[in-house]
Amino acid sequence: MKAILIDDEVFNLENLRTLLEKHCPQVKLMATAQNVNDAVNAIEKYLPDLVFLDIQMGEQTGFDVLKLVATRNFEVIFVTAYDQYGIQAVKFAALDYILKPIDIEELKNAVNKAHHKSAIQIKSSQLDFLLQQLKKPQTNITKIALQMQSEIRYVSLSEIIRCEADNTYTHFLLSGNEKILVSKSLKEYADLLQPNGFLRTHQSHLVNPKYVKSWLKEDGGMLLLTTGEKIPISKPNKDIVKQALRQF
Amino acid sequence: MKFCNIQILYKNIHLLFLTLHLLFYGFSSPIITASLKKIKIMKKTIFTFFIFIVALSSVYAEKGIDFSHNYAAGGKLMMCVDSSAKNVYYNNIFPNQPHTSFNYLPEVSNLSIKIYFRKDDNIQHYRYTILIDDKPMVVNQSFKNKQMKDIKMPELFKFTELGVFSIKGKIITTLVYSIEKPLAIEKSVFYGKSIPKAKIKGFGIRDVSKKGVEYNWLNDPKEKTNLPLTKKTDEIIIVKDRSDFDYLYYVSIRDKQTNKTIFESTAWQYSGIVEAHEFLPYLEIDKNIFKKSGDYDIIIQPFIKNNKSPKDIKKYTTIYTLSISLDEENYTKKELLTSTLITAFSIGLAFLVILYFIKKRNKKKMAEKERQKTTSKLQLNSIRSQLNPHFLFNALSGIQNLINKNEIDNANQYLSKFARLTRNVLDDRELISLPQEKTLLEDYLQMEQLRFGFKYELNCSENLDLANIEIPSMLLQPFVENAVKHGISQKATDGEINITFEKQINNLVLSVTDNGNGFDTEKKNSGLGLQLSNSRINLLNNVYKENRFTLAIQSNAKGTIINLTLIDWL
Numbered sequence: 084m085k086a087i088l089i090d091d092e093v094f095n096l097e098n099l100r101t102l103l104e105k106h107c108p109q110v111k112l113m114a115t116a117q118n119v120n121d122a123v124n125a126i127e128k129y130l131p132d133l134v135f136l137d138i139q140m141g142e143q144t145g146f147d148v149l150k151l152v153a154t155r156n157f158e159v160i161f162v163t164a165y166d167q168y169g170i171q172a173v174k175f176a177a178l179d180y181i182l183k184p185i186d187i188e189e190l191k192n193a194v195n196k197a198h199h200k201s202a203i204q205i206k207s208s209q210l211d212f213l214l215q216q217l218k219k220p221q222t223n224i225t226k227i228a229l230q231m232q233s234e235i236r237y238v239s240l241s242e243i244i245r246c247e248a249d250n251t252y253t254h255f256l257l258s259g260n261e262k263i264l265v266s267k268s269l270k271e272y273a274d275l276l277q278p279n280g281f282l283r284t285h286q287s288h289l290v291n292p293k294y295v296k297s298w299l300k301e302d303g304g305m306l307l308l309t310t311g312e313k314i315p316i317s318k319p320n321k322d323i324v325k326q327a328l329r330q331f
Numbered sequence: 332m333k334f335c336n337i338q339i340l341y342k343n344i345h346l347l348f349l350t351l352h353l354l355f356y357g358f359s360s361p362i363i364t365a366s367l368k369k370i371k372i373m374k375k376t377i378f379t380f381f382i383f384i385v386a387l388s389s390v391y392a393e394k395g396i397d398f399s400h401n402y403a404a405g406g407k408l409m410m411c412v413d414s415s416a417k418n419v420y421y422n423n424i425f426p427n428q429p430h431t432s433f434n435y436l437p438e439v440s441n442l443s444i445k446i447y448f449r450k451d452d453n454i455q456h457y458r459y460t461i462l463i464d465d466k467p468m469v470v471n472q473s474f475k476n477k478q479m480k481d482i483k484m485p486e487l488f489k490f491t492e493l494g495v496f497s498i499k500g501k502i503i504t505t506l507v508y509s510i511e512k513p514l515a516i517e518k519s520v521f522y523g524k525s526i527p528k529a530k531i532k533g534f535g536i537r538d539v540s541k542k543g544v545e546y547n548w549l550n551d552p553k554e555k556t557n558l559p560l561t562k563k564t565d566e567i568i569i570v571k572d573r574s575d576f577d578y579l580y581y582v583s584i585r586d587k588q589t590n591k592t593i594f595e596s597t598a599w600q601y602s603g604i605v606e607a608h609e610f611l612p613y614l615e616i617d618k619n620i621f622k623k624s625g626d627y628d629i630i631i632q633p634f635i636k637n638n639k640s641p642k643d644i645k646k647y648t649t650i651y652t653l654s655i656s657l658d659e660e661n662y663t664k665k666e667l668l669t670s671t672l673i674t675a676f677s678i679g680l681a682f683l684v685i686l687y688f689i690k691k692r693n694k695k696k697m698a699e700k701e702r703q704k705t706t707s708k709l710q711l712n713s714i715r716s717q718l719n720p721h722f723l724f725n726a727l728s729g730i731q732n733l734i735n736k737n738e739i740d741n742a743n744q745y746l747s748k749f750a751r752l753t754r755n756v757l758d759d760r761e762l763i764s765l766p767q768e769k770t771l772l773e774d775y776l777q778m779e780q781l782r783f784g785f786k787y788e789l790n791c792s793e794n795l796d797l798a799n800i801e802i803p804s805m806l807l808q809p810f811v812e813n814a815v816k817h818g819i820s821q822k823a824t825d826g827e828i829n830i831t832f833e834k835q836i837n838n839l840v841l842s843v844t845d846n847g848n849g850f851d852t853e854k855k856n857s858g859l860g861l862q863l864s865n866s867r868i869n870l871l872n873n874v875y876k877e878n879r880f881t882l883a884i885q886s887n888a889k890g891t892i893i894n895l896t897l898i899d900w901l
Contacts, residue, residue, distance in 0.1 A: 092725070092782050098732035105735075139721070141821060164724035183728035 084198060085129060088115045089122040089148060090137035090162065099135060099162065099185065106187050107194045122148040126157070133158045133197050138169040145169075146217055155210045158197035174275055176213035177228040177235060209235055224279065229255060229265050236263060240279055244294045244310060246272055248287035258294075260310075282306075282324050284316045292328060396443050396495065405432020406507055406517030407446045408493075412439045423637045425578045426597050432519045433576065435635055439523060440499050446474075446507065447482075447490040453509070454479065454489065460506040461493065469493075498523030502575060520576065529580045529631040529649045532611055534558060535568030555652040560618055562658055567621075569629060570604055570613045577612040579633045584616070587626040587652070594620050597634060622666070624656045707873040722812060723753070726778045733781075745781060748774045756805065763804035765797045765832060771804075772811055772830060779812075785819045785826030792833045795901075800839065802897065803871055809864045810843045810893045818847025818891055839900040843893045849886040868895075 086103070090096050096115045103110050113129040116122035119140065126134060126148070134157050136145035146169070149155060161173050161180035173180050179193045212228055219225075227243075229236045238257060247254045248269035255263040265272075273283050282290045284306055299305040304316040306324075316324055397414035402421040404410040412419055420435035436442065448454050454474050461469040479489040496503055503521040508514075533550040540563050549556065558567070569582060577599045584594040599612035621627065631649040635641060726749050733742035752774045755767070763771070769789060776787045791797055811830065819826025829844040868880045883894040 092729075094729050094732040094782055095725075098728060098735055101732070101735040142817065164728060165720040183724050184731040185728070 084110050084133050084194075085113045085131040086110045086133040086135065087113055087122070087125050087129060087131045088135045089117075089125075089140070089145060090115075090135075091117050091140040092137075093117070095137065095162075095183065102185055102187060102190060103194075106191055109198060110194060119143045119147045119151065123151045126152050131157050133160065133194070135160050135162050137161075138163040138166045138173075146214065149210055150214060155207045158206055159210065160193045160197060171275070172213055172216050172224075174271070175216055175224055175227050176209050177230040178209055178213060208237075212237055227275065229263055230267065231263060231265060238263075240276070240281075240291070241293060243276075243281075243291050244308065245291060245312075245314065246276075246281075246289040256310075280327075282320075282327055284314055284320055284324050286317060288314050290314055295328060298325075298328065396441055398443065401445075402434070403432075404434050404444065404521070405519035406430070407448065408432075408505060408507070408517075408519050409445045409447060409490075410434065410521070411443045411445075412436060413441055416440070418641065419638075420635045420641070421638060423635055425634060428578050430515060430517045431578075432517075433579065433635075434519065434521045435526065435633075436498055436521060436523050437525050440497065441495060442498050442521060443495045444493040444503075444505060444519075444521070445490050446493055447488045448474075448479070450487050450489075452489075453511070456509045456511050458508060458510060459493065462504040462506075463496070464501050465504075496521075500524055522575075524575075526579060526633045526635075526647055527574060528647055529574065530572040531629065531631070531649070531651055532570040532572050532606070534653070535566075535570065535613075536560065536564050537566040537568060538563040539565045552651060554650070555654065557654045557656065559656045560621065560658070564618045566618060567616045568613050569616065570611050571599070571631065573606065573609060573611055579635070580631050581634045582614055583630045583632070584620065585628040585630060587628060588623070593627075621655045621657060625654070627653045627655055629653055704874055707870040722775075722779075725782065726752075729778065729781045745778060748778055752778065760804055762801035765791070765795070765800045765802065768802060768804070768807065769797075769832075772807060775808060775811060776815070776828065779815045783815065783819065783826065784824045785815070785822065785828060786824075787828040787830070789830045790832070792831070794834050795832055795839075797832075800901065802839070802841070802900070806867075807841050807843060807895065809861075809867075810895070813861060813864075814843050814845035814847065814891065814893075817850060818845030822847065834901060835896075837899045837901050839897040841895045841897070844890060846890040849888050849891050 088096050088099050088103075090099070096117070100112060100115070103112060110133065113131055114125040116125045117140075122136075122145075125131075134148075136148060136159050138145045138161055140147075145161065149159070159178060161169070161178065162183060162185070163169060163180065164183040170180060179196060181189045181193055209228055212226070216224055216226070224240070226237050226239045229238055238255070242257050242259075244256045244258055246269055247256070249264070251266070251268050253265045253267055253269045253272055255265060257263065269287060269289060273281070273289050276289060277283060280292055282292055282295075284290050290306060290308070294308045294310065296307045296309045299307050299313065302315070303318065304321055306314045306316060308314060395413045395415065396411050398411045400414075401409045401411055402419060405422050405424075410421070416436070416439040418435075418438055423433040423435065425431065425433065446457075446459070448457070454476060458471040458473055459469065460467060460471055474491060476489075478491045480491065482488050482490055493505065498521055501523045503523070505519045505521075506516050507519075508516040531552060533548050534552055534556060535549070536547045536558065538545045538547070538561065546568075549558070560567075571577065571580065574580070578597055580599075581595060581597040583592050585592050594616060596614055596616075599614060601610035601612060604611045604613055629651040632644060633641075633647050641647065726745075730742055730745050730749060733739075733745060752771060755763070755771045755774075769791070773789060776789075779785075780787070807830070811828065814828050819828060825846075827846045829842075831840075831842050831844075833840045833842070865882070868882050871880045878900055879898040881896045881898065883896070885892045885894075
């Protein structure tokens, strides 16, 4: 795999290179870049399979690099020290990221995943999606990318009726009675979707309040959805759910 | 003024008490004045006597009359009534009716009237008149000695019977006088009828104004009557129907609220108010007796209470209720005092309540302020710890790099710097001494040097007592971080940062200068760090009210100067 490292700080580049050489022999480092221009040039010159992209680059961001490259037919692993906003967008787009200081296992996983990803156009569409999301203010995120086995589904949040945990997988129930199984835990989606109003009624249930029909008193509290489904509410979440529904 | 002086025999025990008090000639009767209560009576000595002669041997039955039982009948008169007659109310006297005795005999059919003279009375000078129902039967008749009988009881008296009369349904009046004093006529009334209930013919209200006096009349009132009194009203007038003897009736007024009698009078007057060519008796009542609006009972009763009052007095009693409404209330001294006290008390209480609430509100305000301060502090704390995650992870990343490059000594050095820095950040101390802040900044700058390789200088003016000056911790760090990140990170080794701590009068001036590209100070979204610093300074100004924090930023293409002034800090 041809790879390019992009980071504005030399020691980060050094560090990542050392780690890749040591732990990810399949990665062949083509170039490093410390600013957006160099990065774009390097990408266009070497046409890498994989780009390690720092999100915060001084006054600019790694996203600027993505905006500027003509063809985005490469895997991207975002690298960041701390960037809530950027990471959030990356997560919504179901893209990979690693955090600084770099955890070797995370790095290996991310590289392996990138190695096995085939359909480049899928990646490209995810990046498009990411850039679109970034144009909007943070609170106005309306769509989420769901990583299925062989495809990425972009689902608007209003389409999601509810999510249910299934071990490390999550079932998404969409309007139109469509079910999607995603290989990420409900916890991750709860973190993403709760700021958008979704209700964690239960350890294994996340509900879009838009589809709540009524509050049933049976069995210590249930939510009746417009689909007719009854979703349990666990005791510790009762008050929070009640309050949230009142505001809704 | 000497009428009679008859020594009294008192064997009849039920009158003992009364007679004892009336034993003496010229006796001013406390009992009577007491019984008349508030009715003003002429403070004239009342002369009266009672005779009780029991066991007169000359008892002869005549028309069922019990001659063993003599009742005083006024003046020199005594009377004997039917042995069967029960309620005999004898010798009643009335205010303003001198020489008048009223004997109420509702159950008597026949009576014998006798006159008793003392030894030294000049019997020839006496004349008597008897009227039955206003018709004169005997007029100015004189007494003849030969008619007189002697009786010793124990003083010697001469007596004669004026006659035996059928009294049922009649009024017999006797008049006795001596020609020596023809105006001192002793009058005795024997009333053989039932005393009728009085009737109020009307109420009058007398209003006085500059124009004069104006009367308003309310005729034939109902048992309950509304009587509105104005400021101008000075008198209320009660007009009674005509009766044989108006002086029998006394009027009392009772306040229904307190159930106290506030007025009593028998002072009937005759003038002006006429019905069928005869004057009607009326009574004037000062309006001021009505202190308050409310219901008052006007009670009219016969004044029969010499030996006893009729048990069936209600039969004779007339009650009218007046609803008085005053346009301004009168108050008694007591009421005024009470109401003044109540008012004063209420005002005091209200004052206390208000004081309490003000105190409570102040307390609340204080609590609110305190809370605000606490919140500010909490926010400050959270901001303090929010200042650096980006840096922290980048610093760690730098150390990781040193490790991976096998620069173990360097890694150690930076790791301990990082630890010290983190400790300072995590330390929840509000204030930090200047040397500590200095160390913190140097640690930070050295960590950043690892990344960007710039130069820095940190100077303190000599007149600062460094060790003893404390400032809010992590105050300058965000500005230094900004200088690094946005100022000199692009310039690498050409970058320069200058930090100075200076004393200016009583102010502490902390400044951070960099030679970076500068930024537009007008731009609002000039970085998270600056935003946080601004809000932190606002919060600090909330917490440290007496010291102000001011922030001045100058920025151009040649660099940025940040001056943070702590006013009156030293």
